Amino acid sequence: MILLEPHNVIIQTTLGEKIIKPSSLDVAFVDYDGVRFHLSTPQSKTLLLLSMHIRCWDELVKYGALEILQREYGSLLQPQAEPEYNVSLVIDLEQIPASPEDRSAFILSIALFKRNALAAPFELAFKNQKALESSGSGQGELMEIHYRDEEAIYVQASHDRVTVIFSTIFADETDRIFGKVFLQEFVDARRQPAIQNAPQVLYSNRDPPLEIRHLANLRNTEDTGYVTFVLFPRHFTPANAPGTISHIQLFRDYLHYHIKCSKAYMHSRMRHRVAEFQKVLNRAKQEVATTERKTVTGRTMSTR
Amino acid sequence: MSLLAPIICDNGTGYSKIGFAGNSDPSFFLQCLPNCNCYSGTCFTVISGPPVPSKPGQIASKRGVEDLDFFIGDEALANAKTPGFGLNYPIRHGMIDNWDHMERYWEQTIFKYLRAEPEDHYFLLVRPQSPVIVEAPLTQSLQTEPPLNPPENREQTAEIFFESFNIKGLYIAVQAVLALAASWSSNRVTDRTLTGTVIDSGDGVTHVIPCAEGYVIGSAIKHIPIAGRDITQFVLNLMRERGETTAIPPEDQLRVAGKVKENYSYVCQDIVKEFRRFDAEPYKFFERFEGEHSVTGRKYNVDVGYERFLAPEIFFNPEIYSSDFLTPLPQIVDDVIQQSPIDVRRGLYKNIVLSGGSTMFQHFGNRLKRDLKQLVDRRLDASALASGSALKSSGVEVDVISHKRQRYAVWFGGSLLASLPEFYTSCHTKAQYDEIGPSICRRYQIFGSAT
Ligand SMILES: Nc1ncnc2c1ncn2[C@@H]1O[C@H](COP(=O)(O)OP(=O)(O)OP(=O)(O)O)[C@@H](O)[C@H]1O
């Protein structure tokens, strides 16, 4: 698995199971970026209530998350969310599309609940860019999405591009170094002809990029990194936009996933090395000391 | 950020049970297709993929991501036939055998299935009971606890979780203690005690583990070399003898036997009477299993007969299956308790807790209780007779606890314990690990019991 998938596997598999065999249910689980889900059947076995808690919900609503969820889920979306959660869907298992393809498409769309909520600022930025394009200059609002305690995404549209900036914190010194190497590799990879159309990536450690330098609440410590993506209109044509959004919003998790995998890879190399050294050690024989030992008077000793 | 639920992992020989604390089932479900022998909420502990390159020279030239190209669980089984992919079982006899594979297995469980950022979570892992050094299970009659459960195992696990994944905190729990905690959910259990005898029967081995106030009485543990895998084989043998298997394609036979075992078997009270009942009214008791050829889709029918009650009977009359191992399970449970310190024996008889897939047979608990009670009473009578005293002992209370979550008892116990507030203080945190090192994980505080 190289890319993280945009959909939630637990929602997908649970729904798939419950459609075949409804039964009462009450599970809580998570998704990346501290999102909490609760899937339950408070009323009857065929009415599933799926609720989501997202840390940055208020910001997302400001950027139009509700409209997007309304568009995606229509009447499934509940006017009143379950207490302690931000937003709820009710899925009636008796009104699920019948054909296998429609059914799995429906299940997938539910499993994309978090992705769709988090798509709001990106869709808005793409729309703003279109609006600014005609005027030929100017900048849209700098949208801040504080999706984790100390990390945020900044999205800004301007007349010819959309800039997306991630701030991320490396909890561990080793992670920071791996992250740096990894992001450098990202910048280099773009030089290959095959992927020259990929968005431009910039990485800076500690110093925030110009676009957000004026913000007051930045944390400029050694363990902070900033990754900037520059998206041009070709990246968010109507055909490309959904894919771009799915990939880009998981970037932080993607980065940390690969740091963990690199460490796992290093560990297996280390284990391999140790095993090799151990083989050498096992082959080694102890030398038997055969120096002649003499007494003061010059007589040698011999073992009997 | 409000605390996110701790993650519970029980990596068994056959299946891994993984999910979030506070839920009543392992909260990640794998789809249960008709022709896939998975159980919801579990996932095969297998990993498939090309091997990690072993020659050091290869690494410099390689900048790819081949090491990420692998599958775990059901997907691994589905992809096992892809050229270049092979199946690997990182856990053997309950112990981690290949750390490279295990580390990658965990990597994918966390990131692909649980979709959790490990840095935000506490983890509760289950320590396998003991390294069972039985290669060919039936060659030796009875295994007692091998001297040590190597602590390095726990240390290596801690190393992976703290250093690769930077997790917040870790608790490595003892399997038997979790199984005891799981039984608190049964309405027959009134006090939350961690004293009792755990019978854990999974896929590979069956353990009988006495526990006093959360501490395992290591010297008295016994292992029985009969578990799920053997029962399935036994069912298959029986069906073969009757000639039922001719209809089943050879590659599906073991799977069908497994299904028959899980869906139709039960423990009878008296084997002779049961045979008679079957012979008198075969139509009432014989069941019919309908299967479908996994390739051609051809339908076939199999009659299910005596194996319905004979399958689990090998726990109570092992001689019907094996000629090496002959001690019935109730006898072993009695031996284990008799070998434990005298002051805890009453507690051990009173709270016998079942855990693991192979204790799921209907009436398993009742039969065990009855047979064990007979053994105990007979011994009491004999000693009363020998001492010649007129005073009769008040008797020993024997109780076997079955409950709804037996199949994942260990996981469920973990889920319960990790939802208690004491869980967080009993964990070792990343900061403590950095200060002291992996050896910190040799010791964990016992918590949660009400006594
Ligand atoms: N309803 C059932 N009746 C009988 N046997 C069952 C049932 N459900 C599952 N099993 C058997 O239980 C076994 C799996 O149990 P479990 O998941 O506890 O094992 P494990 O934890 O992977 O292995 P171990 O504990 O030995 O390392 C399989 O052999 C399966 O066939």
Ligand SMILES: [Mg+2]
């Ligand atoms: Mg187990």
